[in-house]
Amino acid sequence: MRATRWLGLLALYVGAQSLALALAFPFRSAGFSSSSGGTSLYTPLLLVAAVVIVPIVLLLLARRHDVMSGVRWLLLIAIGGALYITLIETLSIAIPVGYPLAPYALGLVVYPSVGLAAVIAVTLFLALAMEPQWYVVDVAGFVAAASVIAVLGGSFAILPVFVLLVALAVYDYIAVYRTKHMLRLADLAVDMKLPILMVMPEDPAYDYPHSPTLSEIRQAPVEERGALFMGLGDVVIPGILVAAAFVWLPATPSILAVPASLWTAIGTLVGSLIGYAVLMRMVLKGAAHAGLPLLNSGAIIGYVLTFVLVYRSFGFGFTGGL
Numbered sequence: 121m122r123a124t125r126w127l128g129l130l131a132l133y134v135g136a137q138s139l140a141l142a143l144a145f146p147f148r149s150a151g152f153s154s155s156s157g158g159t160s161l162y163t164p165l166l167l168v169a170a171v172v173i174v175p176i177v178l179l180l181l182a183r184r185h186d187v188m189s190g191v192r193w194l195l196l197i198a199i200g201g202a203l204y205i206t207l208i209e210t211l212s213i214a215i216p217v218g219y220p221l222a223p224y225a226l227g228l229v230v231y232p233s234v235g236l237a238a239v240i241a242v243t244l245f246l247a248l249a250m251e252p253q254w255y256v257v258d259v260a261g262f263v264a265a266a267s268v269i270a271v272l273g274g275s276f277a278i279l280p281v282f283v284l285l286v287a288l289a290v291y292d293y294i295a296v297y298r299t300k301h302m303l304r305l306a307d308l309a310v311d312m313k314l315p316i317l318m319v320m321p322e323d324p325a326y327d328y329p330h331s332p333t334l335s336e337i338r339q340a341p342v343e344e345r346g347a348l349f350m351g352l353g354d355v356v357i358p359g360i361l362v363a364a365a366f367v368w369l370p371a372t373p374s375i376l377a378v379p380a381s382l383w384t385a386i387g388t389l390v391g392s393l394i395g396y397a398v399l400m401r402m403v404l405k406g407a408a409h410a411g412l413p414l415l416n417s418g419a420i421i422g423y424v425l426t427f428v429l430v431y432r433s434f435g436f437g438f439t440g441g442l
Contacts, residue, residue, distance in 0.1 A: 125348040126400045128320035133350070133396060136262050137359040137389055140269035141382075143210060144363045147267075150209050153274030153367075164276055164284035171353075172291060175305045182308050192312050193249075199315060200245035203260060206267035207237035252313035254328040254347065260315035265355045272356075273363020278437040281364045285416040288357050296410035303334075303408055306351065310334040318355065321347040342406040354411035358392040358419035365423060369437050373430070380430045384423060387430075391422015 147153050181191055211233035218229040247256040276284065295302035309316050310333060319328060326346050331337075337345050362385045371379035395418025402409045427436055 125320045125322055126404065129318055129348060129350050130396065132258060132262055132318050133355050134389070136265040136355050137269060137362050139266035140273065140359055140363050141366055141385060143266060143270035144274050144367050146213055147209060147270045148274040148367065152209065152271050159277045159280065161280055161283055164280045165287070167284060168287045168291065171288060175301065178308060179301060179304055192314070195314060196245060196249055199248070199260065199264065200241055202267070203244055203263055204237055204241035206263065207240055208234055211237050248313070248315065252329055254319040254321055254326055257313065257315045257317070257319055257328065261318055261352050264315060265352055265359070268356050269359035269363050272360045274367045276360065276364055277368050278364055281361050282420065285357060285361060285420060289412040289416040292410040292412035296408065306349070307334045316352045318350040318352065319347050338408060342404065348403070351411060354415055357412055358415040361419045361423055362388045375430065383430050384426045387426025388419050388423040391425070392419035394418045
């Protein structure tokens with residue numbers, strides 16, 4: 121069953137990044153991604169600063185139990201709104217048609233994708249608020265991860281993404297092994313049942329809302345732990361390079377009718393999966409580990425090797441862009 125758990129997380133990892141590839145260009149066309157300043161090195165550093173500051177603020181607020189309920193509702197509302205916006209664009213790809221309403225002279229048109237997105241977003245919001253079972257958290261996290269990857273991959277060119285991945289890998293190492301505040305943040309995420317962790321239980325009947333705290337789970341023997349966890353950032357951050365390779369690199373030369381940019385994106389994903397395999401081998405021994413040093417390193421190495429093989433260049437796309 122332990123193999124089932126890490127394979128389940130693997131499916132979420134690959135699935136979210138694959139969906140992000142499908143969404144990258146539609147999101148860019150819809151204006152969700154912005155290429156203005158995409159080659160600037162300052163923008164990803166601002167994102168790094170946000171990644172550093174927000175957890176610290178949440179941990180400070182966690183000391184005030186009287187405000188945490190309000191913070192949780194605020195975060196859930198923000199997550200629900202973001203899911204609604206991204207679901208509209210995602211579903212409009214599958215259901216692009218609109219239906220005119222009578223009287224036709226008014227020019228009123230109903231788009232099923234808008235209503236369906238509202239139903240799904242409200243359902244997920246209510247489920248997260250009242251009964252956040254592990255599969256609800258995973259669905260919300262899956263959609264959120266794919267959307268964020270698509271948006272950021274279309275917004276940042278290759279060199280800024282490299283800076284982002286290296287900086288966050290270093291930060292993750294420090295936050296997990298030195299200051300250990302990332303472990304406390306994970307404890308908080310489990311307590312609040314927010315979709316910023318992927319949850320893969322051993323038993324489908326696993327009762328996540330009434331599960332032990334993450335610190336209690338860590339103290340139990342590996343074979344007795346009910347679920348395996350992976351931070352949403354471990355899916356999103358290496359995925360940004362996957363999406364950026366697809367969006368920002370030239371489509372030519374085409375190999376076996378597949379654009380060179382897609383080959384490079386696939387190579388980047390494969391590289392991160394090697395890092396994922398090493399990470400899971402370490403995690404299944406029982407201790408918590410920083411994911412980004414392995415995942416980001418694998419993604420960067422996969423990108424570099426595939427880029428050289430496909431484009432026969434050592435420029436690595438650092439000076440390119442759309």
